[in-house]
Amino acid sequence: MDRKLFLEKILNEFENWWTHDPHSSNINFYQNTITASRLASLSNKEFIDFFYGFVSEGGRVQSGGDRTKNKFRNTVQNNIDRFRKYVLKPFRDNFSLKDWFLQLEEYPGFGVGIATIFLNRINHRKYPIMNNKTLKGLSRLGYRISSSKNWTNYKLVKQYQDDLLNDFPTLQNYYKADALNHFLVAVYQGQELISDYLQIDNFENELEQHEIECGAEIDETNKEELYKKLIECENSKSEKITINGKVYKRHNYLMALIKKYRDHKCQFCSTTILKANGAYYIEACHIKPKAEGGKDSFDNILILCPNCHKLFDYGERSNEKKRNATYSITINEKKYKASLK
Numbered sequence: 001m002d003r004k005l006f007l008e009k010i011l012n013e014f015e016n017w018w019t020h021d022p023h024s025s026n027i028n029f030y031q032n033t034i035t036a037s038r039l040a041s042l043s044n045k046e047f048i049d050f051f052y053g054f055v056s057e058g059g060r061v062q063s064g065g066d067r068t069k070n071k072f073r074n075t076v077q078n079n080i081d082r083f084r085k086y087v088l089k090p091f092r093d094n095f096s097l098k099d100w101f102l103q104l105e106e107y108p109g110f111g112v113g114i115a116t117i118f119l120n121r122i123n124h125r126k127y128p129i130m131n132n133k134t135l136k137g138l139s140r141l142g143y144r145i146s147s148s149k150n151w152t153n154y155k156l157v158k159q160y161q162d163d164l165l166n167d168f169p170t171l172q173n174y175y176k177a178d179a180l181n182h183f184l185v186a187v188y189q190g191q192e193l194i195s196d197y198l199q200i201d202n203f204e205n206e207l208e209q210h211e212i213e214c215g216a217e218i219d220e221t222n223k224e225e226l227y228k229k230l231i232e233c234e235n236s237k238s239e240k241i242t243i244n245g246k247v248y249k250r251h252n253y254l255m256a257l258i259k260k261y262r263d264h265k266c267q268f269c270s271t272t273i274l275k276a277n278g279a280y281y282i283e284a285c286h287i288k289p290k291a292e293g294g295k296d297s298f299d300n301i302l303i304l305c306p307n308c309h310k311l312f313d314y315g316e317r318s319n320e321k322k323r324n325a326t327y328s329i330t331i332n333e334k335k336y337k338a339s340l341k
């Protein structure tokens with residue numbers, strides 16, 4: 001499915017959900033309480049109480065504040081003058097977002113998630129939110145982003161949300177753009193949309209890989225030649241490749257080559273699956289997931305049967321090692337080995 005159509009479909013359903021969900025009525029919840037003059041007018045006790053409440057209820061955006069609220073109270077009680085000054089900085093003209101962000105670790109209990117919600121509550125057209133849901137949601141939409149809440153990713157979050165806001169003006173601001181991430185990660189309807197899309201996408205990739213295998217005359221008996229081709233493909237910068245006058249995704253060409261190189265055989269259990277049309281079915285699995293920055297590269301791909309693939313995705317993993325071009329891992333207390341050569 002075309003990515004743009006997919007996004008349009010998601011945005012339509014999101015818009016329906018948004019109008020009925022508390023997220024939309026909470027958008028201006030702190031409008032009168034998070035202002036420079038009002039915060040400055042609070043006594044130290046009132047100041048601590050206000051932020052304790054804000055952390056406990058996750059700024060009415062995220063949950064989990066119950067776990068951090070006491071840690072937070074200890075932090076500010078011993079440090080109230082410093083915290084007051086720090087947390088009022090974003091209202092000043094010479095505010096440096098980067099410096100502020102990097103100083104966050106000095107305030108345990110006031111982590112990146114709640115701190116960026118606070119910024120967003122000051123100005124939802126200026127500051128995006130970054131919590132676990134943001135990062136998961138964006139990677140489900142196909143953006144390349146790892147799961148760490150660092151400064152580099154904050155800049156990426158802003159860039160990606162800007163792209164979305166540009167393409168879909170109905171999103172209006174970073175608060176609503178973040179509610180979209182919540183919709184995709186935590187709301188059943190959104191999760192279903194993503195999973196349907198991924199299944200369609202997988203199916204289309206599978207068809208394309210089959211077409212490449214049939215059309216590209218890849219000689220599977222000549223392993224050396226295959227290996228040369230796949231390293232060449234891996235190093236290519238282009239996203240597309242033309243075979244016999246038809247354009248394919250480079251990713252699919254690479255996966256077709258790797259599947260041939262591995263004889264369409266599961267690297268964990270040696271299963272092969274012959275389809276009625278004479279082709280083989282097998283899956284490609286990223287050792288380091290794409291969402292965490294893992295690459296489409298020969299040494300990051302395992303060829304697995306559907307069973308072993310799900311075992312790898314959902315089982316309890318330990319002892320993961322890569323040594324002498326051999327990958328080994330223990331899943332649910334059983335050891336597996338696969339060659340990366």
Ligand SMILES: [Zn+2]
Pocket residue numbers: 266267268269270271304305306307308309
């Ligand atoms: Zn298997």
